[in-house]
Amino acid sequence: MTSQHLELPPIEVTPKDLSAYRTGNRGVDYVHTFDSGRPGPHVIVNGLTHGNEFCGMIAVTHLFEHNIRPRRGKLTLAFANVDAYHNFDPAKPFDSRYVERDFNRVWDTDTLEGPDATVDVKRARALRHIYAEADGLLDLHSTSYAVPSMLIYEPHAKLDPLARHLHSPLHHVILPGVKHPGRPLIQYGAFGKADASPLAVVVECGQHFARSSGEIAISVTMRFLDFYGLIPTDLAAQYKAEAGAPKRYEVTDVMVAKTDRFRFAGDFIGFEELPAGALIATDGDEELRAPAEGCTLVMPARRIVKGRDVVSLARRLS
Ligand SMILES: [Zn+2]
Structure with missing residues (x-):
C-alpha cells in the first residue's frame, strides 16, 4: 500500500x-x-x-x-x-x-x-x-x-x-x-x-x-x-440547489492497481482533463495512458491498494 x-x-x-x-x-x-x-x-x-x-x-x-x-x-x-x-x-x-x-x-x-x-x-x-x-x-x-x-x-x-x-x-x-x-x-x-x-x-x-x-x-x-x-x-425551500447547468460526465473505465508499484504520474486530485495519450500512472512496468482526448480523472485514491480501484476515467457529456 x-x-x-x-x-x-x-x-x-x-x-x-x-x-x-x-x-x-x-x-x-x-x-x-x-x-x-x-x-x-x-x-x-x-x-x-x-x-x-x-x-x-x-x-x-x-x-x-x-x-x-x-x-x-x-x-x-x-x-x-x-x-x-x-x-x-x-x-x-x-x-x-x-x-x-x-x-x-x-x-x-x-x-x-x-x-x-x-x-x-x-x-x-x-x-x-x-x-x-x-x-x-x-x-x-x-x-x-x-x-x-x-x-x-x-x-x-x-x-x-x-x-x-x-x-x-x-x-x-x-x-x-x-x-x-x-x-x-x-x-x-x-x-x-x-x-x-x-x-x-x-x-x-x-x-x-x-x-x-x-x-x-x-x-x-x-x-x-x-x-x-x-x-x-x-x-x-431553505435548502435551494446551486444555480447553473450541471456538467455531466460518464465513467468509461475504473482503473484497478495490479501491483504494489502503482504510482500516479502527477499530483492528481480529480477533474483534471487530459489529452489523449497523456500518462496517468505507471503500474509496475506498465504505463497507463489517457484513452481519449479530454479523459477526465474522477476521484483518484489517496491510499493505493493492490487489487482495488484507484481512479475512474470519464468523458464529458455536456
Ligand atoms: Zn465513499
Missing part, C-alpha cells in the same frame, strides 16, 4: 459520539425507521458507508437532532460501517475507510451469500434487507481531495426526475454498469435494474473532513426528502 500527497488536510470535523443512536427499532444497531402511518415511499438516508466520510454522519445526526419526521411514508436513518468509523485516528485519517473490506464493493449476491467473514461484509448482510425495502436511497460520501461535490447515478431513465430535482451538486457523474472491482451499494438489487422502481444515488459532498461537506450533505438530503414529499415545502 502506498500513499501519495502525504500532507494531511485540516480535520475540521471530528467523529461525534453515536452511542445514543445505537439501539434502533429495526433489530439492527444504528438503524431507525420512522413511520408516518400514512401511505408513501420508504426513503433511506445512509451515512458512513465509508467510515471516515463524516458528511453523511453530519447529515443523519442533523435529521435526528432536528426531529425530522416523514409527513408520508417512512424515513429510515442509517449509519452503515460504524466499526470503521470507530477506528478513526486523526494521525491516520485515511485508514478508516473500512475495517477489512470496502463496504461499498460487496453488493453482489456471491459476496453477500458467500463465505466472506469480514466485519464489513457481516455488516452488509445485517443491513441488506433494510436497503431492499427502500423506494429511495441517498448514500452520502466524501472525497479524499478537495474537489467539487458530485452526484453519481446510473444512466437509467428512472433516475432522471430525481437528478433534475436535486440539480446540484453541479457535477453529475453517470456510472453505466458495474465497473468497480465489487458492486457498489447504489447498484444493489432493484436499485441497479432499469425496469424496477427503487432509486439510489451517491452524493460526494466534498473533502472528507471539511465542514462544508457536512453542509452540502444536509442540503442535498433535504432536497432528496422533498423529492419524495416527506418534509414540508417551506422547510425544503
